[in-house]
Amino acid sequence: MSALVTILDDEPEIRAMLSDALTEAGFRTMAFARAAEFEAALRRTTPDVCLVDLGLPDRDGLSLVHRLALEQGAKIIIISGRAQVQDRVTGLELGADDYIIKPFDPAEVVARIRARLRGPRPSSRGQTARFNGWTAHFDRYALEDSEGQETPFSHAEGEVLRLFLESPRRLITRAHMQESLGGGAGESFDRAMDVRISRLRTKLREDPRNPRLIKTIYGAGYIFLGEVAWD
Template sequence: MTAPLVSILDDEPAIRSMLSEALADAGFRTSAFARAAEFEAALKRARPDVCLVDLGLPDRDGLSLVHRLALEQGAVVIIISGRAQVQDRVTGLELGADDYIIKPFDPTEVVARIRARLRAPRRETQRGNTARFAGWTAHFDRYALEDAGGVETPFSHAEGEVLRLFLDAPKRLITRAQMQESLGGAAGESFDRAMDVRISRLRQKLREDPRNPRLIKTIYGAGYIFLGDVEWG
């Protein structure tokens, strides 16, 4: 089995070297880039399993790159940044990042976060990559929702993790604590805000009435319940 590929985008040579060494020691394949242009060119040749992205890039806005990666690549996207404000973390997660690590960091923490994030794809292989519910088909292999007429709407890897969590446990209460345990990331304001945004976006893509959603129901003070019948294929 081929080891997961981790792409590192950071303009600091010491950080690229430190991460490459730690990840190689942990059994990952790596590729490292100092500029967004080089990184994006490499994406055309090989799709990484995980992207580590610094926000302070010399040739590109890191946040816009994170958003595009989340929607188009289907890779786990982890921001590594010196921006430590809560709003920066929230913005990064809202744009589709799966996790946010603040500099300075311990490389063993990065390895642990990556392994935690890759647990979800391992579950996908056990359940399949396609789920049908309420006239919709979720394609987790290409990160798209297909309606009854065949029209597809893309979703990010982060949105897909939340959707899979619901589809794996239909008609059962999922608490915030269970979401945090399953999806990883530090509990707190940034995690709660990111979950709110991802669930809101999933509802929009499922064309739910925000005032009375029929599939993803909020149980105030408790969590969420997915009300549809789900068939995996």
């Protein structure tokens, strides 16, 4: 069955344009003008990708993105007229997988969706990894510390964390991250990775000036220095 893409945008022209382009590309679609209708539909079905506008009439789009990132397994792509760098950074910090600025070419949206759905290559590892007093539960998107306290992480953050945990003590270049995780290349991808790594460091209670686990190798990439065991 083809992937299901939900479209949440209060502009009927945008909804129609995206629905037509995605249907022609072979996707199934559901379109909504209000967050309340969208959230009601999520209780009955689970989309593969959620396209979310930030300027909604009945809900703050950023808070909705944050909740989706923590509770849904779907990829989240923000489509917004807010072009400021801080808006893009905030959206990515809250768990979005990508950010597309209006006006846009529908073909670009289709390409971004396909890239996100390709995502990381299938893993032969399990759903639980233990490292340096932490346990990562990828089945429920949670980090558990040595005392059993859990901190949720988003699907996008989980992709990056799994990549590190599957390749400990090995240099992971930006090019390798882009190839493994999918998404658009260039400044947008680099900024998204910077945001997700920063948030992972915060959740792992790392000293931002001297992180112990996720080390930046300037001009080359990153190395994860933990000892990892998979269940």
